[in-house]
Amino acid sequence: MPVMFEGGVDPMVADDYMEQVETQLTSIDVTEDHLKIILATYKFTKDAKFWWKSITNQYKIEEMNWDRFKELFYEKYFPASNKWELKNQFISLIQSNMSVTEYENKFTSLFRFALEMVSNEVDKVRKFISGLDYKMRPLLIAQGIKVYSEAVERALMLEAEAKDKDARREQWRQKRNVGPSAEGPSGKRNRGGSFQFQGQQSARSAPTTPMPAGSARSGVICYRCNQPGHYKSECPQTLVNSGACFGCGQQGHKVKNCRN
Structure with missing residues (x-):
């Protein structure tokens, strides 16, 4: 037979209990109504037990059929509103x-x-x-x-x-997240996932021409590549795109052939 039935306010519990009872009564081939009611109420405890006792005082249980028992049971524990x-x-x-x-x-x-x-x-x-x-x-x-x-x-x-x-x-x-330690002051990251300062030249940038120590331009900083010794107009990165000589900035020859 099913587990104990305590009653309570959850209609799903009551419906599950009755479904278990009917399944097991069918499996053991119990057909007589009075015996079915006895077996169904045998597991009543707490609130359900007190409710069933009140029912036995109102009705002649030996004359009650199974459908009437279910009707009373559902009126108590599974009303139409539920x-x-x-x-x-x-x-x-x-x-x-x-x-x-x-x-x-x-x-x-x-x-x-x-x-x-x-x-x-x-x-x-x-x-x-x-x-x-x-x-x-x-x-x-x-x-x-x-x-x-x-x-x-x-x-x-x-x-x-x-x-x-x-x-x-x-x-x-x-895996792609390199973490905050890789961020530079500018907070910018290139497409490859690595961070670089704004204005910093890439690994493939053209080399700059170093100026002799004490030169008049040794204190000059290029606004394009942030390297010392030349102005933006003379920046090797600009010269790369223009095809001019890296040494003198003139068109028509390369730095290896520069006479200046």
Whole structure:
């Protein structure tokens, strides 16, 4: 027989208890109403036990049939208002922040209270899919699934795939993240992921021509490459683009042939 039934205010507990009782009475082939009632109330404790005692004082239990017993039981522990509330919960059920497994468990628990709405397997599948996450929903609709168990299995697979993608994306992001220690004062990072100062020349920049110590321009700083010894107009980086000589800045020859 099922576990103890204490009563209480949760109608789902009462409905689960009665469903277990009827399943087991059928399995052991009990058909006589009075015996069924005795077996069903044998596990009553606490509030349920006191309620049943009050019922025995009002009715002749030996003359009560099984349907009347269930009617009294549901009036006490599962009134019509509760059934209507659970039916509305099923109608408005969506996955929201639940996992697919949690959503499916909730769906199955509430499904029995709206059987007239979901009269066949196809309708059940449609209702299940309609409450899933909006990213998953169109993928399942496109597959034209008509079996409920298959819809649940496909939803679980899509959820697992999405979690795997998120995990791999997070690993990739962490690998690319060089951390705040790599940031320079300018706070800029190049496309390769490494940071450099604003105005700092790259590794492939043209070399600068060093000025002799004590030169008049030794204190000059180029605004283009931040190197000493020349002005922006004479910057080797500018000369690279113009094709001029790195030594004198004139057109028509290279620095190796420069006479100046």
